[in-house]
Amino acid sequence: MKPNLNKTQTFSIVLVLGIGVVLAWLIFGMGKPQPEGDEETHGGPAETAGPNDIANAPQKGPHGGKLFTQDGYGVEVTIFEQGVEPQFRLYTTQDGKPLDPAASQITLTLERLGRPPQVFTFAKEHDYLKGDAVVEEPHSFKVAIAAQYANKPYRFTYEQVEARVTLTDQQLGQHNVEVLTAGPARIESALQLIGEIRLNEDRMVHVVPRLTGVVESSAANAGDRVRKGQVLAVISSQALADQRSELLAAQQRLALARTTFEREKKLWQEKISAEQDYLQARNAMQEAEIAVQNARQKLASLRGGLRAGGDLTRYEIRSPIDGIVVEKHISLGEAVKDDANIFVIADLSTVWAEMTIYAKDLNAVKVGQKATVKATAFESQSSGAVSYVGALVGEQTRTAKARVVLPNPKGIWRPGLPVNVELVADEVEVPVAVSTEAIQTVRDWTVVFGRYGESFEARPVELGRSDGKFTEVIKGLSAGERYAAKNSFLIKADLGKSGASHDH
Numbered sequence: 001m002k003p004n005l006n007k008t009q010t011f012s013i014v015l016v017l018g019i020g021v022v023l024a025w026l027i028f029g030m031g032k033p034q035p036e037g038d039e040e041t042h043g044g045p046a047e048t049a050g051p052n053d054i055a056n057a058p059q060k061g062p063h064g065g066k067l068f069t070q071d072g073y074g075v076e077v078t079i080f081e082q083g084v085e086p087q088f089r090l091y092t093t094q095d096g097k098p099l100d101p102a103a104s105q106i107t108l109t110l111e112r113l114g115r116p117p118q119v120f121t122f123a124k125e126h127d128y129l130k131g132d133a134v135v136e137e138p139h140s141f142k143v144a145i146a147a148q149y150a151n152k153p154y155r156f157t158y159e160q161v162e163a164r165v166t167l168t169d170q171q172l173g174q175h176n177v178e179v180l181t182a183g184p185a186r187i188e189s190a191l192q193l194i195g196e197i198r199l200n201e202d203r204m205v206h207v208v209p210r211l212t213g214v215v216e217s218s219a220a221n222a223g224d225r226v227r228k229g230q231v232l233a234v235i236s237s238q239a240l241a242d243q244r245s246e247l248l249a250a251q252q253r254l255a256l257a258r259t260t261f262e263r264e265k266k267l268w269q270e271k272i273s274a275e276q277d278y279l280q281a282r283n284a285m286q287e288a289e290i291a292v293q294n295a296r297q298k299l300a301s302l303r304g305g306l307r308a309g310g311d312l313t314r315y316e317i318r319s320p321i322d323g324i325v326v327e328k329h330i331s332l333g334e335a336v337k338d339d340a341n342i343f344v345i346a347d348l349s350t351v352w353a354e355m356t357i358y359a360k361d362l363n364a365v366k367v368g369q370k371a372t373v374k375a376t377a378f379e380s381q382s383s384g385a386v387s388y389v390g391a392l393v394g395e396q397t398r399t400a401k402a403r404v405v406l407p408n409p410k411g412i413w414r415p416g417l418p419v420n421v422e423l424v425a426d427e428v429e430v431p432v433a434v435s436t437e438a439i440q441t442v443r444d445w446t447v448v449f450g451r452y453g454e455s456f457e458a459r460p461v462e463l464g465r466s467d468g469k470f471t472e473v474i475k476g477l478s479a480g481e482r483y484a485a486k487n488s489f490l491i492k493a494d495l496g497k498s499g500a501s502h503d504h
Contacts, residue, residue: 058158063091063128068145068156075106075147075156079135086139088120088131092149101129104149110135111142113164113452114481137445137460138163163442163458165494178486179451183479185433188467189426191364195355195373197417200405203347205320210302211338213237213315215330220343222328226319232343233317233330239338240302241312247295254288261285323347326415351413353384353404355421362400364425365389371404372422375413382406382413386423430464430472435485439463439471440492448473449491451482456491459483 061067065078074093079086090106092099101124108120108131122129140162147154172179213235220232264281267273302315327344336342353373357365367386374381384407390400404421406413438448439461447458461476477483484491 058156061091063089065089065091066158068158069093070154070156071152073147073149073152073154075104075145075154077108077143077145077158079139086135086137088122088135090122090129090131091127092129092147094149098127099149101125101127104129104147106145106147109144109146111144112140113455113457114450138458140164140457163447163495164455165491166455167491167494168454175490176487177484177490179482180435180438180485182432182434182448182473182477182481182483184429184431185470185472187428187430187433187465187470187472188424189428189465190467191361191423191425193355193357193361193421193423195353195419195421197406197413197415197419198352198354198403199326199346199348199415200350200352203321203323203350204326205323205345206341207232207317207320207343207345208339208341209235209237209315209317209336211235211237211239211315213240213313213336215332215334215336216314218328218330218332220319220325220328222325224325226323226325226345228319228322230319231316232319232325235315235317235336236311236313237315238313240315243295243298243302244312247292247299250288250291250295254285254292257281257285257288317342319343319345321345321347346415348408348411348415351406351408351415353406353413353419353421355402355404356397357389357400357402359393359398359400362389362393365402365423370424373404373406373413374420374422376418376420380412428465432473432477432479433470434461434473434477434483436466436469436471438483438485438488440488442492442495448477449484449488450477451484456484458495 058066058068061074061076061078063076063078065076067074067076072095074096076091076093078089078091080089081087088108090101090104090108092101092104092106106122106129108122110118110120112118118133120131120133122131124130139160142159143157145154145156147156167175167177214237216234216236218233220226220230226232261278261281261284264273264278268275268278323345324347325343326346328342329340330336330342353371365386367389369386370383371386372381372383384404386402387405389402393400434448440447440449440458442458445458445460446463448461449456450459459476462474464472464474466472
């Protein structure tokens with residue numbers, strides 16, 4: 001017997017069946033577990049499976065890593081770096097359920113730009129497999145995963161890029177970025193000291209009158225440049241007049257003694273006078289010669305020789321060297337003593353850079369060391385060698401003094417000017433060094449941008465000694481690798497624009 005259904009009943013049955021189908025789809029769809037991330041990980045572009053496996057784009061696993069599955073077997077790859085050096089941690093599953101980590105044998109191969117492949121092996125730790133090496137920054141590489149579980153192999157691959165930009169040779173030329181090759185270099189380790197420019201005391205004189213007198217004139221003033229022999233001042237000195245008079249008298253006596261000697265000699269030779277008269281005349285002449293010589297030496301010590309027809313009291317004080325009058329202590333009409341310090345003249349064609357050396361640095365400073373002196377008040381520098389190292393350490397300061405003789409033909413180095421002195425303490429040959437211009441900072445890394453094809457990638461480096469021009473690379477870059485030197489900061493700027501940041 002067929003049921004008698006009207007149109008209304010038929011429509012109701014169809015509606016109920018449709019609602020049931022929708023509810024069943026929602027129930028099965030919502031029943032799939034959702035991943036929850038609880039570890040710091042790194043992501044990247046879409047990953048692909050190996051050529052002999054089914055390709056599955058990685059999902060985010062329950063531990064926040066990249067989840068790869070094939071035939072129900074799953075491997076979640078995380079890079080954990082909370083409180084430890086970055087390390088791979090792998091979690092394995094079967095049909096979504098955790099497996100004993102020891103049941104899987106997994107190796108992971110990293111391929112970086114300009115580096116040989118690095119193979120990681122894993123051992124069980126807690127509920128995961130831990131890699132046997134640190135995952136060095138930057139985390140920019142291709143990854144190949146080889147897993148085996150229940151005698152069945154599985155292969156997965158993926159790639160992620162970090163701290164990398166691409167620049168063609170044409171773009172490098174437009175930005176004037178210089179590319180050099182890392183390699184051996186001679187590094188000069190330097191000692192930084194503070195100092196002060198001082199007069200070269202070996203080229204400085206104190207001018208004294210050498211006799212008493214009254215100042216009649218003084219042509220030279222402080223700051224004047226004078227030549228050797230130039231008249232600085234004129235003094236009227238009675239003591240000089242006495243010395244000159246003594247010389248004139250001695251010369252007159254000598255002339256008379258010579259005449260008498262010549263006459264007595266002739267008379268003795270002609271047998272007219274006795275030999276005794278001849279010998280007395282000769283003795284008198286010799287005594288007169290000694291008196292003249294003595295008077296001349298006295299005047300020579302005063303540098304006050306006789307002037308024909310001149311004033312016997314006039315005493316000219318002359319400059320003993322070429323130089324600058326740095327001090328003047330004399331004025332017109334002043335009565336000066338013979339030991340008064342009336343002028344100080346310094347030859348400023350050379351000066352001393354005197355530096356302070358702390359006790360801990362004394363053994364590093366030696367006579368003959370090369371030194372570079374830089375002014376603190378303006379842009380100027382000069383080079384010289386250490387000419388003196390003090391033998392004593394100050395009782396109060398606990399420091400010693402050393403100095404460098406600097407050429408000063410243009411008078412740039414003025415006494416009293418504070419300076420910084422850089423001494424070359426040692427020279428060493430290092431196996432790998434880069435131009436100091438190449439060193440940049442990215443995040444909390446000190447980096448050099450390595451050149452690989454048309455790509456530049458930040459290479460975190462550990463640095464050693466530096467002399468300002470070149471810096472030793474202890475770790476992070478190998479000899480023969482090319483890197484960005486001049487204008488490398490432009491690559492850092494492009495890196496910021498590209499958004500190639502640390503992916504967690």
